[in-house]
Amino acid sequence: METFISEFGTIWGGFLATLALAAASAVLSLVWGTVLATMRVSPVGPLRSFGTAYVEIVRNTPLTLLFFFFVFVAPSLGLLVGLGFQWSLAALTLYTSAFVCEALRSGINSVGVGQAEAARSIGLTFGQTLTQIVLPQAWRTSIPPLISVLIALTKNTSVGAGFAYAELVTVQRTLMTENPADALFVFFGIALMYLVITIPLGVTAGRIEKRVAFAR
């Protein structure tokens, strides 16, 4: 307990680092995930294949492996990614965007067939159909699963602890090693920090889901 209070400054720093990494990669993976989802439903064969291959490979790769890639492998390929924050950001974004893509794609598939048919029948092109009719509706149904993706992302930032990014789990490891007697308190204290982020997100997801379910 004592450690938790006396070291609260450190823990707060870790919390902010976790939050910063989660927020930054959330934005980037939403963007890249949307691009991927568009590719996966587009009429152009090569783009579809690329999207499918990307998602299939990334979904079946451990996140730790992606971190490992950016830290140890990328430099020998001439791909220099900055220390800590930047390679964590790169790995998390590449990883999370595959799941964002899938959440969006299932949202797109959930939009009634009639919507796209109606759009086409009044002469809208593929691009117009997608951006003006289907995607706005897909977004809405995709929000709860997307929030789940963001919750997972928040927890996944912890992998950065193994690769020189000082966030909450790094702090946990340091404090636990230095104060073995207080280890459990440290654990529950840091657990609380994660729950502070994830529980509100989860509650929001539940609310939105109920509301969207109604609208349909």
Add this chain to the structure above:
Amino acid sequence: MSSSVLYDVPGPRARRLDRILNVTFSVAFVAIAAYVVYAFAQRGVFDDRWKVLWDPPKGQTAADVWTSLAQGLGNTLLAAAIAAPIAVTLGAFVAIVRRGITRRLVTGSATVVTEFARGLPVLMLMLLARLAFGWSPLWSVVFGLVVYNAAVVAEVLRAGLTALPKGQREAGLSIGLSPMRTTLLIELPQAVRIMLPALVSQIVVLLKDTALGYIVSYPELLRKIKINRDYFGDDYVIPLFVVGATLYILINLAISRLATYVERRLRERGKGANPPEIGPAGPIPQSGVGGPPRAEGARAGDPVFGANRPVESQPMPQRYPGESDEEFQRRIGQASSQRASLRANDRTGDV
């Protein structure tokens, strides 16, 4: 093609455009790939560093390298093989307790524990076992995997249980079975059956998570690659990494395919209870928790496990006469509040 509804059957002009776009993007991709290969070659990626796989330097033999990688793979599989059965058993136990024992205190505390375990990074749990309990790396990894995945399995099964038609439980109780026996004998077998694809996909998540053992210095595949790289030097990391990544992806792809296969089998046989709806989209958007994406996307009314579920059979919720807003919410919410639990992991990319 699931999304063919987004565009018309192409006419002559669209076909020409399609061909042009196809060629353009194919050429672009090939060009990018060629450039990448060229850039790699410039940096000597394709030089004799690959010899580490068959004729390694520093007086080592290829057998040494491959033995150490095989040991790593063995440890990865070992941790998963220990953790998976325990997690499933524990998860099933929690789900049964929550369903079969209708004491508030029991169900309440089970909910709190599962939510807590699900809301934490697996790595945090592993470090707890490693540093606070002082467990060995293997058991720390197993601990993290078990706690987290048990909570997810419990949630998956709970969603399966709540998705069963109410009549199943009523029938069990009316022939005199206790709530616990009703759950065990009547509900659980059906719930396991409809959630089987989700459960199989959860194995992929579990297997992927073993790679976190790298951070708590459990000598699994990734750690072994690192050890080899440290020994042979940074130049040799690429071939070693390629071997490791291929192994991970192949194994996980195989399990993902198994989940798809199980799902298709269930869908073809098609009888039995409907799977729970997850997501506002209606029927399961993908194969439950984290299965591979279905070739045919989920569309409202897409029958998931049976052909007996047309759109018309899912009426909009209607308010009963005299029902208050809150009662209505509660009645409707019962169905949708269960969905949240299914949005567990692989679909979200939880490590």
